[in-house]
Amino acid sequence: MPARPWRGSRGLTCAPAKPVTDTARLLACAAALACLTANQARAQVAGSISLATNELFRGETVTGDAPAISAGLSLDGPGGFFAGASATVTSGDGDLRVAAVTQYIGYAVRAGDVSVEAGVIHRSYARIVDRDYRRGFFEGYLGASRKGVKLRVYVSPDYLRDGQATYYAEVNARLLQLSKWSLDGHAGLSLIPYDKSGPGGLHKYRDWRLQVSRPAGRLYLSAGVAATNYPVYDASGKARVFASASFAF
Template sequence: MPARWSGGPRGLTFPRARRVAEAGLAFAGLMALAVPAHAQVAGSISLSSSEMFRGESISSADPALSASISLDSGSGLFAGASATLALNIKEPRVSAAVQYVGFAQRHGSLSYEVGVIHRSYARITDRDYRRGFFEGFVGLGVGGARARVYVSPDYLVDGRTSFYAEINAPLLRHEKWQLDGHAGLSLIPHELGARSRALRHYQDWRLTVSRPVGPLFLSLGINATNYPVYSDTGRGRVFASAAYAF
């Protein structure tokens, strides 16, 4: 079994949180200057019972407040950034920050994309993995379904390449209600010194029911993984969220 941290939850310190926020604002500002004046800018604010990522909580099961901004140039270039604040009563903390940039094109019902993402997470329970890492990705979409393959050169502390593939698709729609599904597959090298050179594989999944209510978008879901990295357990967890887009 991979080694685990014996310590408790760790959060970003306030100076570090400020640096993360400043970096995110600088990133958004640079992208705003880089895209044409007719670019579309969108944002959202969401409150969730627990912030989820690939089948597990990245907010230590605490409620979370997230804010995001995205830019679409209209010519295919897109970029964005987000930050999540874990609302622990004793110690609110920045639990996640994400920045991305990419290029996408659509031909009829078919779309494709390529890009790079940088992710930073405050808490990690498996010391074989980094809290901050890059992922390159390619994606293909058909209708409402989308598949992506990610490759990371630094997700593992030892620098070996890891892979992740996912499919997200609407499963059912009825009036304003929608059921969405997600399936993910992680491909991770064996531990150093292991005889096998084959990739270990782990799964995560998610089901979400959602609908708009006035200006809000409400969601209720359940997800799980068989290989938790950011939490103590990957067992099935129910979560709820309310989002406001602008």
């Protein structure tokens, strides 16, 4: 049995759904993007709005299996600089609330057909089912991509309340392309330290996703299935079918 997520009275306690307190950070990030755009003529700003049957993060639901709407803003600056922010709203449990907020900043370089990137992400979630984990945390990452395959490695210094670093690695790949249809796969591995008073070492959790997508006019439609054995955002561990429609502008 995992030592950290299931420890009697400290685990299996789902915090009540409350608005994410970091919404102000999203607004500040959006304002910063606007200022950067105004000051850099070659910068490109893009936005997106998505409607999903379920909002998932690394195989688990962050909206309590309820539908969600997400909005995002991104900036690609000259020289490889990029930044962005997004927010997800759900009406799960009959209460309209912000379920997730994300801000990121990074830098990417290309050498031939290989792209390398590094960045920092701040994530906030309204619900986590284990008190040892923070709802808001930072992750630094390094990534590389080539011909439809993307690898990323993340390190978080403050995901755990006891201050131990956690790790996550993922690979995303285009498995099949047929006309406008595409099949993409994802595999992820979380490495979470045991309690400081425990045996030491890292506990391993896995997640996966298969997703079919295609453009339809100005919409991008997706459907798939995802699962994980990491019981921190949701305790069920079941596989989830999802579908989404996104509009970019």
